[in-house]
Amino acid sequence: MIEPIVKPRRKNPLQRTRLPTSPPRARSRASHGFTRAAAEGRFMLQRCGACGAFCYPARDACPACLSADLVFADAPRRGTLLSETTLHVPADVHFRERAPWRVGLVAMECGPKLVTHLHADCEEGRPVVMSFQLDKSGQAVAFAHPERETPNMADDRQWREMTADPKFRRVLVTNGRSIVGQEVVAALKAAGASIVFVGVAEPWKPFRGEEALRALEGVEIVPLDIGDEKSVADLAADIGGKVDILVNTTEHVRAGGLLDRQGTSVVRDEIDQSYLGFVHLAQAFGPVMRMRGADGVNSAAAWVNILSVYALANWPVFGAYSASQAACLSLSHSLRAELRPGGVKVVNVLTGPLDIEWFQTVPPPKVAPRAVASAIVSALKRGLEDVFVGDVAEDIRQRLAANPKAVERELGA
């Protein structure tokens, strides 16, 4: 039975903050098949192309037939918990701080046996559902849930170490001017965030949805112009220590590539808003978030970017925009590595064209702002890192996996 977590009390300012530690990080190359699965929320195991057997842990030859044709494939998640133990005195400092810690051995219906972290409601001898999660070192680990839903399931202490659940956390949504930003605010509030700070630049300029935003309970509008380093630094000075989740809802979309534009004033805006804005936010909020990665129930847990899927493959109709998104995607990978010692996840939500005015002439399917918001909340709750939202994003992802050169030509048609 999971006791529901309670809203944390105010932090005692005289007490030292517990610093983040990492669970063991080293992994073989083959094991990163699980990292990829965990990042996207898939459950994959190596499957032998010659004899069809699943095997675990990851290896370089099939233990049934010695074939080297081992490929990571989606696998059935069901298994039975064979044995479990509670670690009271783990040798590793990360787990020692978090003891008692429960692990077990699961026999998968599809064959292999997994040493796994356990949700508190898993019972020996009973069926479990497996997933791979990214732990606080950013590496994939197995996690078992009971097959049936139990009360307060998401509040499991070990599960919360794997996720960035918004419940009782304080969130900064960097841009409340856009519809997407407003939907994100609403979704996070509904997911139990204790407070949502919403950044609004140029407060002297009115915007659609402003009244409704101001009227929301537990939502505080703060001045934030991410293109201005001082504005970002000033906000971080005020609330940096209270930002557990940062959602970067910067939105600056303009059509056009290289040759159909004159000069660089539009490009400069793109760079200023998207790229430099990212840099300002990272420099101002990153260090304190990284330091607070183990700071209680409302520890700093995640940084979310909303990026265009065209960061992966340039769409010349929005060529300059695609390039600035590609730059931000690369920055996000740097940020991910730099925040990792704090156990703070960087979550990239990649979407196709949004259903907003700047993609007005683009034919459907387009992604509703609400769908982006809901994908973000889901990613935070499931501890995902790379999320593709909508049909176009998924389509691009699959085509890139099959043949990136074809994608380049198809988008450039």
Added chain:
Amino acid sequence: MDSNGLMQFAGAVASGAVRVVDLTFTLSPDFPVIVLPPEFGQAAPVRIQQISRYDASGPAWYWNNLTLGEHTGTHFDAPIHWFTGKDLPNNSVDTLPVRDMIAPACVIDCSAQAAKDADFLLTIPVVEAWEKSHGRIPERHWVLLRTDWSKKGWRDYANLKDDGAHTPGPDAAVMRWLVEERGVIGFGTETIGTDAGQAGHLDPPYPAHHFLHGGGRYGLQCLCNLDQLPPTGAVIVAAPLKIQNGSGSPLRVLALVPGQG
């Protein structure tokens, strides 16, 4: 004038016999800027990027890089800024005559009217009424429209509604008249732009820009402290940056007025 007169003038500034009034807003990233339809190129907002501040990036010094548009904050418009002035000689900030950068000003107080009506337009009758009290506007003088708009909070200062900005300014007739009948050197306002917020609907649209720059004259905007100036007798120092082919620049606008002592 001989050098003795100039020295007397310098002494008067130093002693306060001539008071220097700063008509300039601080150039900062959060100051409202002109908002054009999103499809058009936008003026860059002011960006101040610290290079170093007595730190590892520069141990003994503090300095910044700036990004800003020519028409950001308190700024000067040159004739080349508008299509009506594009072919005039000496029409950019780097070529216009430097003696134009020091000129006296007439300050017309319309603060009461502007307080009642955000779309207040300065008209010929209003100026003529002013002239009755203060005399005819001399040639090569600045005309500064005091509305006390600069005292507002920035939301009300920009005053953006569903149909654009609502801020006071001149109508078309008075602008043509000030340029052609009074030979003004330029027109200055406290608002964002020498034209009224809704001036796009006037005929011609944006008549301050149209007639000033078409006549080889200048604009000043985002001025403040006009309420500290006498209706006549102030001398304006407005020297824009010497930007190659520049259409305007942010600048320090100073008014010299009689002081105490």
Added chain:
Amino acid sequence: MQSSIRTPYDRVVMAVPVTIPYVRYSIESAQWWIGRALKALVDGAGITPRDIDGFCVSSFTAGLDSGISLTQHFGLCVRWIDTIPLGGASAIAALRRAARAVQAGDARIVACVAGDTNHVDSFRYTLENFSRFNQDAVYPYGAGGANASFALIARNYMRTFGARREDFGRIAVAQRSNALRNPHALMKAPLTLDQYMSARPIADPIHLFDCVMPCAGAEGFLVMSEDVAASLKLPAVKILSTIERHNAFGDDPVQVRGGWAMDVDELYAMAGVKPDDIDFVQTYDDYPVISMMQFEDLGFCRKGEGPDFVRQHDLTIDGSFPHNTSGGQLSVGQAGAGGAYLGMVEAMRQVLGQAGPTQVGNARIGLASGFGMINYDRGLASGAAILAGPGS
């Protein structure tokens, strides 16, 4: 199960059982400890290092060195060499390799040594670098060593066969009683069943006294032909039989038996003895549940009867089933790979009548068993040997 008996260990013997007394922490290197053992072997045999022409070594903490680098380190010129990384099964494997080499004439006097140091971070370093599967699929779960893996095995064994903690406690308590007679045992205080039961939990059901104490130390023995031993006037141990098996029963969902179960008939057939003929047993006791499995898999009772066996027998030196007579790793300490040799070396002493305070009366035939290398979820390596004294 093999149907034919393997080649007997005729005319090859073991001699000079050596233990370098353990210490909890040592600033010396593994090389230092191995060197101490080599010196003791050479002195004990009355030979010089130049007389050693075969060398077999096991160590977790020798860092960059394996057997070959140690030949130059210690000035050995050998014509047979092996480095055995089988953890707790290393002594059995070393004996098997060395004995065949001597039998074939490939070497004359083989030194078999295991030695490890214990710095304050040795244990953690060993865990972090144990095996690829461990790195990928066990260590990230906070397991921190074999504790969690054996906890899972122990729990499953308890559920499957009805073993209780008290049953494992009987093994630990008896070994402690034995250890009190061993001046070199690191654990010096008596242990009661109550103390065993109420000790702090480590990883359920493993509690404090189920765990060995890592320490620094070294063990070793010589393997040579019968004639060489006679010429050196060394009391000699006969090797009646050995077995070795790795990665057995991989399809058992959780490990409940070790490789010995596959070859136990051959072990006794080759030795020409039955379990009843065994005067003492030295099992690999990391953890007590594995000792219980060894009782079953080495023929002393049937699978699942381990708990009952332990309740029915007195496992002390003077009892009905002398077991881990020097105290085992649980009470003496685990000197890394030395833990593999601890039972073998004590078994040699027993059959040679040289065990002193821990001597089992009339010990003529004994069994030493090895187990180890939890690569992922089970111990992969196993082996056993039946030894006899000169008189039998």
